Amino acid sequence: MINGESYKPIIAEAAKMAIGEENIYERVFIFELLKDKNDPNAVAGAVGFSVRQPKFYVFKAKAVLLATGGATLLFRPRSTGEAAGRTWYAFFDTGSGYYMGLKAGAMLTQFEHRFIPFRFKDGYGPVG
Numbered sequence: 001m002i003n004g005e006s007y008k009p010i011i012a013e014a015a016k017m018a019i020g021e022e023n024i025y026e027r028v029f030i031f032e033l034l035k036d037k038n039d040p041n042a043v044a045g046a047v048g049f050s051v052r053q054p055k056f057y058v059f060k061a062k063a064v065l066l067a068t069g070g071a072t073l074l075f076r077p078r079s080t081g082e083a084a085g086r087t088w089y090a091f092f093d094t095g096s097g098y099y100m101g102l103k104a105g106a107m108l109t110q111f112e113h114r115f116i117p118f119r120f121k122d123g124y125g126p127v128g
Helices: 004-019 081-086 096-103
Strands: 028-035 043-050 056-060 118-120 123-125
Touching: 028 056, 028 096
Parallel strands: none
Antiparallel strands: 028 043, 043 056, 118 123
């Protein structure tokens, strides 16, 4: 069984040692991707702000990985009755990555897939 709360601090410490703590930015809300002025099909950075302090960030990058998650809670769960409140959906997967990618010119594909939770006793959610 993988317990994320156990592994995250270990992985975070390894990352800090590998790339340097001064190169890690936490709790920064990215709201815009910056296009490369020389290549219209490339992203050259991102713009964001701190959610804890009054700071604004502009990141320049050779490569950008957009890993914001999917878009859940767009539709009501199919669960009924008591199980309706036990369906697991990540409330923070708002689809913002789809918007940013589309706005930056990315071709969005594979939207026919939908999250279907496994069933287990007294609830529905991701298992195994």
